[in-house]
Amino acid sequence: MNTGVVVVIALAVVVAALVVANVVMKKKGYDIPGQTAARCSKGHLFRTRWIEGASLTAVRLGPTRRYQRCPVGHHWALVRPVKAEDLTAEERQVLDASA
Numbered sequence: 182m183n184t185g186v187v188v189v190i191a192l193a194v195v196v197a198a199l200v201v202a203n204v205v206m207k208k209k210g211y212d213i214p215g216q217t218a219a220r221c222s223k224g225h226l227f228r229t230r231w232i233e234g235a236s237l238t239a240v241r242l243g244p245t246r247r248y249q250r251c252p253v254g255h256h257w258a259l260v261r262p263v264k265a266e267d268l269t270a271e272e273r274q275v276l277d278a279s280a
């Protein structure tokens with residue numbers, strides 16, 4: 182097979198996998214892809230842009246964990262996305278106020 186064709190097929194597979202990963206996260210109730218609520222390992226709550234497979238400002242450690250700067254505590258931390266349905270009314274207010 183010609184190398185160009187192999188590269189195109191490989192790229193198509195990667196793109197398809199990323200699309201599926203984002204759809205799966207959305208189905209699970211996360212605001213992904215998009216501005217999802219997230220919590221750092223110290224418990225700070227904030228919104229962050231989260232797109233599966235396309236993160237330039239964080240180290241990805243799997244689909245629901247990454248290492249990035251926490252904008253609340255100004256420190257590096259393990260961050261996990263929080264499902265919209267898992268937020269309390271109070272937490273949602275805090276997030277909307279800081280957005």
Ligand SMILES: [Zn+2]
Nearest residue numbers: 221225251254
């Ligand atoms: Zn923090």
